[in-house]
Amino acid sequence: MSSQSINPRIGQAFGPEFSDTSIAETQAILAQAKIGFEAWSTAPIRKRAETLNAIADALDLNSEVLVEIADLETGLGVPRLTGEVGRTSFQIREFAKAINAGRFVTPEIDAAVDAAVPVGHPELIRALSPIGIVVVFGANNFPFAFSVLGGDSASALAAGCAVIAKAHPSHPQTSTRVFEIAAKALADHGFPSGVFSLIYGVEAGVVALKSELVSAGAFTGSRNGGRALFDIAQSRENPIPFYGELGSVNPVVALASGLEDPKTFAASYLDSLLLGNGQFCTNPSILFVPTGSPAISEIESQIAERSPSPFLSPSTKSTHDANRTKLSKILGSQPVKGKSVQGEGLFSAPAIIESTVAQVASNVEALATECFGPTGLVITYSSLPELLSVIDQLEGALAGAVFASADDADAVAVCRAIAQKVGRLAWNSWPTGVAVSIGQQHGGPYPASTSSIHTSVGLHAITRFLRPVSYQSLPKEIAAQLI
């Protein structure tokens, strides 16, 4: 098996073919990773941070050529991709800064207490150690920020783990180039090649995930793919943590008090819905508006003027189209469409599908159908109890939003209901746009994530790869060399 880039704007393959990594090659890479882990995990934090900063600098230096390749492979456009490289290097530097400042990695010293048990105890130093070798499965929709050197790899490397990244088949050239940049910076800093490796193909990824040498997995992508890998990680003889950020149907509720300017509201909704052709895990998949709201006709008339952007890959388009058709059929509602594009490119017209709480309540599958593309489900509700009851039927999601005025008497109840279902609740703002920051939570109840208590974006992401070890009564001279 092999993969080759496809230009989504014209639907044509181009560039070299990338052969899948064989089982033997994967095993050699795993053996190298063990050596890499030993070197990287025992390197001083300062050296680790310095190397991460060098990787970030090298990414920035190569931004132009990286963006050019990625644009041909993904069709996401130069401005967006340039911003994404900046976000990716920023993310790496933020992790480097955090560990350099001792954040997350400073041992917690619990001094001995001289008293009878249960109060008394010996000295305990709780140190956070890198968990081991991590396999990272990147996403197709962020060829930089959630791919080879994205948040999963950056946080795992910052934690002191070795990383084996699987290249996404929809951007193999970008993956390879990014990997080479990082590999060179690591080698320049004297680290062995096993600190960071790249593999190609599903089989190689599965072999790595099943390996006894591997201690954790991380994934961003579809629900089906993520669940399959999660099941592999959990059914190992020794299960390992698998941090999957899977699909998400993100709910947005507009109360009447949040809809005072229907025109602006409709425009900002469509901006968020159609950003990156709707291929965002934080896409505002379901919008709840009051029955009879003027926002609905505004959305209908504005979407007619919206043009499509290309899909990332043929399979992304075909899955989206199938899900849109399914949603339309389940709810018995024809899509209200925007403009089309003719030709061989990977395009579908933007669309919304309208329904009511009564309809979806008897077709709950609709609430769990992620289109991952330029399709929004707009659901009208007629009362607060009806709204709260349908929110209770939602699956877990990465993000949700509430539009209301702060003095709306219903706002708290609606926020509380949404917060039960999501990892992030945005107020009077759309769920797209995930800041890389200490307060970020990008992860929600399943199926949004396989571990709702962790985040894959923001500094807390590093805790996924740190394993606490308590050292009891260790002499100072040993502690100095060990911790």
Added chain:
Amino acid sequence: MSSQSINPRIGQAFGPEFSDTSIAETQAILAQAKIGFEAWSTAPIRKRAETLNAIADALDLNSEVLVEIADLETGLGVPRLTGEVGRTSFQIREFAKAINAGRFVTPEIDAAVDAAVPVGHPELIRALSPIGIVVVFGANNFPFAFSVLGGDSASALAAGCAVIAKAHPSHPQTSTRVFEIAAKALADHGFPSGVFSLIYGVEAGVVALKSELVSAGAFTGSRNGGRALFDIAQSRENPIPFYGELGSVNPVVALASGLEDPKTFAASYLDSLLLGNGQFCTNPSILFVPTGSPAISEIESQIAERSPSPFLSPSTKSTHDANRTKLSKILGSQPVKGKSVQGEGLFSAPAIIESTVAQVASNVEALATECFGPTGLVITYSSLPELLSVIDQLEGALAGAVFASADDADAVAVCRAIAQKVGRLAWNSWPTGVAVSIGQQHGGPYPASTSSIHTSVGLHAITRFLRPVSYQSLPKEIAAQLI
């Protein structure tokens, strides 16, 4: 199905029969737990802490009668059980104190940054919310500290979760009495019964663990039982975190420099090995000593003088006896035994089984065989490389120990090797004795735990049940009511 207490000292059943909770009853309890969760999770932290303290006070007040029942059911003895009640109430108060002080539960405020992305971002308040309803499966060897109101329940309740505890069939009377004490304190503080529930029987536990209403599971017990429940939790349509603290074969290494007083060393080893009849998850299962060390003959002569204590249950004894026989057969080494007890009680003579690194290296199953009783494996090594290579073959463990002098040139390498395998490394002290403290880590790589990055003892245990939710740009008046 039903369960009845057995007095281990005489091997005879006594007291009432406890019928297993039926499926219908379990479903009613789950529905109550949903109501309980709503009340408990939204109660002010101060009220939650006050109620936890009242539960702790009630436990202490009833200590004498609780210990009397538990001693008849477990044979662990009045002094140990009295200490354990104190540890259990202390643990509950420590969690109450932590949340009252805002520890773990204070939201992290990440102020808005007015700059271009990726640096700029809206305000994010990262709050830790209770994950939901938690099912707790207690252990047989700690009828208080790791059972109905043990560390799992205490940390889940402190986090704001509702708890459904499954009674352990080897101490149903103790479980019921402890539950009643907690239930009364909760009712006295105005909380509905669903905050804390008790169920009986494996089937009821499985029904609860599979329920859509449940968000996490916690378990302390055997590897087989824990793995079966872990698999159920992970193969749900929506997998949930399952924190299993399973079996552990804990390695202790004595370097020659740590054996200068073989007599005292042997005595302290046997004290730790035979504490609670060896039925501790931190039992020093495997002791590595240098070939020809005088400690070996000391251990042999001292164990001859040691008397057995009763097993917790008939199945604990039969499993132990079968594993001792298996270990002896695998290694071709007859146990060196202590004293026996005649009669119907659940006793086996204490014993050690001696072997060498060369022998176990070709029979690695021996390194993974937990006897969970008064049996120690003593392995001699002839060189540092041989020792390090056998440590590399060990499975994950809860705790390990190294005995050496601080200026021993080999000590750091040995500590580093052991630390890779364990959650806690004790220096010149035995692994038994797990302090309830902020620096504690009670959890190691599988099979010690199903989640090596979490602890089941100490204050950090609460993080298992807290799910981060980020609130973006929330107005102050809404935040005040919501977070």
